[in-house]
Amino acid sequence: MNQMNPEGYTTADGRKIGPVLMEMKNITLRFGGVKAITDISFDIREGEIRAIIGPNGAGKSSMLNVISGFYVPQEGEVWFKGYKRGPMKPYQVARLGIARTFQNIALFDGMSVLDNIMTGRLTLMNSGLMAQAMWWGTAEKEETAHREKVEKIIDFLEIQAIRKTPVGRLPYGLKKRVELARALAAEPKLLLLDEPMAGMNVEEKEDMCRFILDVNDEFGTTIALIEHDMGVVMDLSDRVVVMDYGKKIGDGTPDEVRNNPDVINAYLGVSHD
Numbered sequence: 001m002n003q004m005n006p007e008g009y010t011t012a013d014g015r016k017i018g019p020v021l022m023e024m025k026n027i028t029l030r031f032g033g034v035k036a037i038t039d040i041s042f043d044i045r046e047g048e049i050r051a052i053i054g055p056n057g058a059g060k061s062s063m064l065n066v067i068s069g070f071y072v073p074q075e076g077e078v079w080f081k082g083y084k085r086g087p088m089k090p091y092q093v094a095r096l097g098i099a100r101t102f103q104n105i106a107l108f109d110g111m112s113v114l115d116n117i118m119t120g121r122l123t124l125m126n127s128g129l130m131a132q133a134m135w136w137g138t139a140e141k142e143e144t145a146h147r148e149k150v151e152k153i154i155d156f157l158e159i160q161a162i163r164k165t166p167v168g169r170l171p172y173g174l175k176k177r178v179e180l181a182r183a184l185a186a187e188p189k190l191l192l193l194d195e196p197m198a199g200m201n202v203e204e205k206e207d208m209c210r211f212i213l214d215v216n217d218e219f220g221t222t223i224a225l226i227e228h229d230m231g232v233v234m235d236l237s238d239r240v241v242v243m244d245y246g247k248k249i250g251d252g253t254p255d256e257v258r259n260n261p262d263v264i265n266a267y268l269g270v271s272h273d
């Protein structure tokens with residue numbers, strides 16, 4: 001199988017990748033006079049770890065925000081699970097099965113790890129406040145089921161010891177792991193990670209890499225990520241989209257991208273962290 005096969009393909013290391021889950025077709029996004037994205041197309045396949053890279057200001061965050069539904073492009077189409085996606089509210093995107101983490105951690109510092117992760121399940125909860133007041137039994141049963149799922153994620157990400165700790169007291173690497181846990185609590189089909197390794201030391205990066213691979217492997221979650229650390233990108237990703245000045249300049253396996261002269265030029269031509 002190759003990457004063009006509609007059924008999917010098998011990676012060099014034997015991982016099975018499925019059919020297309022998301023397709024970005026000729027996306028153009030402008031902010032006033034600034035063109036952040038110019039006519040970019042690419043797909044994300046089921047089970048894949050897909051990276052978006054590029055020098056500073058290339059348009060990566062803008063693209064992640066288009067994928068998440070936060071930005072609606074002026075031109076182009078976004079297809080998800082075989083349907084063209086129109087403008088949506090964030091909760092509708094979450095219900096579709098897309099969850100994300102943020103470049104700057106977005107957790108509730110005063111709340112415990114457990115409670116923060118529980119907030120990830122809000123879009124899956126049927127019982128609202130009214131229902132809880134009137135039919136406490138049903139709501140309680142539902143709450144127990146949610147707690148069980150959350151406890152599973154806590155075990156999986158090895159954060160049992162800090163489950164009661166307020167997030168504000170945790171070191172950076174662990175906060176990032178809690179953020180991953182909260183995104184996973186929504187049971188996403190597609191998980192978006194915005195610079196998951198930013199600000200981490202070597203050991204924290206190694207842990208995060210392992211957890212990302214395990215999530216992908218264990219839950220079959222498709223993952224799209226932006227990351228500046230090239231070593232991490234090349235190790236983790238099945239395929240990589242490369243952006244520069246809002247345009248796509250490369251798309252392929254890490255090896256293909258690494259040897260692409262346009263990509264080499266883009267990275268040599270600018271300062272990069």
Ligand SMILES: Nc1ncnc2c1ncn2[C@@H]1O[C@H](COP(=O)(O)OP(=O)(O)OP(=O)(O)O)[C@@H](O)[C@H]1O
Pocket residue numbers: 031034035036054055056057058059060061062063
């Ligand atoms: N909300 C916005 N309003 C106006 N311009 C914006 C906005 N967001 C991004 N831009 C512009 O769009 C272009 C792409 O920015 P974007 O943040 O997507 O790049 P990036 O590749 O994620 O950069 P970095 O690696 O530095 O985070 C830049 O010229 C940026 O100034």
